[in-house]
Amino acid sequence: MLPDDINEIDATVRAVLRDVLGLSEARVAGFRSETPLFGGLAELDSMAVAGMLTELEERLGILIDDDEVDGEMLETFGALVRFAASKANR
Amino acid sequence: MIDHYDWAGGREAMLRFGPDTGPVVVAAMPLFEEANRARAFIVTILRALAAQGIASALPDLPGTGESLIDTENTSLNAWNAAFSSAAQHFDPGSRPVHAIAVRGGALVDATAPVASRWHFAPVAGEGLVRDMLRARLAAAKESGEAISADTLEPPGPPVELAGNRLSRTLLAELGRNVPSNRPPLRIVRLDTDTQPADRHVAAAPLWRRSEPGNDPDLARLLADDIAAWIATCAG
Numbered sequence: 001m002l003p004d005d006i007n008e009i010d011a012t013v014r015a016v017l018r019d020v021l022g023l024s025e026a027r028v029a030g031f032r033s034e035t036p037l038f039g040g041l042a043e044l045d046s047m048a049v050a051g052m053l054t055e056l057e058e059r060l061g062i063l064i065d066d067d068e069v070d071g072e073m074l075e076t077f078g079a080l081v082r083f084a085a086s087k088a089n090r
Numbered sequence: 091m092i093d094h095y096d097w098a099g100g101r102e103a104m105l106r107f108g109p110d111t112g113p114v115v116v117a118a119m120p121l122f123e124e125a126n127r128a129r130a131f132i133v134t135i136l137r138a139l140a141a142q143g144i145a146s147a148l149p150d151l152p153g154t155g156e157s158l159i160d161t162e163n164t165s166l167n168a169w170n171a172a173f174s175s176a177a178q179h180f181d182p183g184s185r186p187v188h189a190i191a192v193r194g195g196a197l198v199d200a201t202a203p204v205a206s207r208w209h210f211a212p213v214a215g216e217g218l219v220r221d222m223l224r225a226r227l228a229a230a231k232e233s234g235e236a237i238s239a240d241t242l243e244p245p246g247p248p249v250e251l252a253g254n255r256l257s258r259t260l261l262a263e264l265g266r267n268v269p270s271n272r273p274p275l276r277i278v279r280l281d282t283d284t285q286p287a288d289r290h291v292a293a294a295p296l297w298r299r300s301e302p303g304n305d306p307d308l309a310r311l312l313a314d315d316i317a318a319w320i321a322t323c324a325g
Contacts, residue, residue: 022303
């Protein structure tokens with residue numbers, strides 16, 4: 001995958017978290033690979049997870065199977081970006 | 091002001107804004123939890139229209155808002171019938187009636203006798219059901235409860251999804267319905283939504299936020315878009 005692609009996916013995941021969770025631009029800009037998401041962000045409840053998945057699908061043009069959604073991919077910001085990149089790369 | 095409208099299944103509340111003459115915009119809210127999240131935003135749009143001298147009405151659909159009907163006893167057909175009746179509350183001979191709809195609201199204006207339709211971020215019913223099922227699946231994973239998409243198939247008792255008890259008939263109706271494309275129709279979408287539209291606007295999807303929000307700038311922009319569209323239709 002080209003560096004441009006991963007940068008775009010990184011930016012899209014940040015934008016989705018900002019929009020769906022109502023977080024500030026500054027807050028999502030401060031997310032690092034190891035920043036915890038599920039369990040770390042109070043805003044990320046089950047409804048928000050659903051909205052986030054749908055927004056990622058629409059904005060990245062990917063399809064996410066519900067069986068693929070587990071605690072691991074939602075554990076950190078880096079894990080979510082890697083998951084999104086693996087879907088976008090197919 | 092709070093008004094009412096009558097439909098075959100009873101009487102429901104309807105908020106009214108703006109003057110008693112001239113064109114009327116009847117607004118269809120998003121469905122389910124998205125309605126709670128977008129209500130303040132839609133009211134801001136309608137107030138902005140009123141400031142331009144355009145009247146509007148925001149009907150409660152049966153089984154939503156202040157309705158005395160239980161949510162689990164409602165259906166998409168009932169919503170279409172009720173929305174049509176809300177539109178017919180106004181005499182089209184004396185004032186043109188236009189429908190506007192946000193998200194799943196675009197699924198309830200199909201049969202309404204209106205001069206035009208305007209949809210913001212319209213969504214197929216299947217997408218709404220998928221979102222609610224996903225939320226349920228995510229919650230079920232935390233609690234260890236077993237649930238699958240088969241759980242929704244009729245016949246059977248109502249299903250609890252995203253805080254609502256919904257009939258399987260309604261879920262099945264949603265699954266096979268898409269927004270009306272009957273002209274004259276104008277579609278506005280967010281720029282993050284790649285589906286075709288007459289206009290794409292840069293904004294965040296308020297209906298995704300668990301904390302109800304508002305976006306007065308976007309509301310004004312959309313009110314201007316609606317006002318210009320209605321003027322075109324009157325042309």
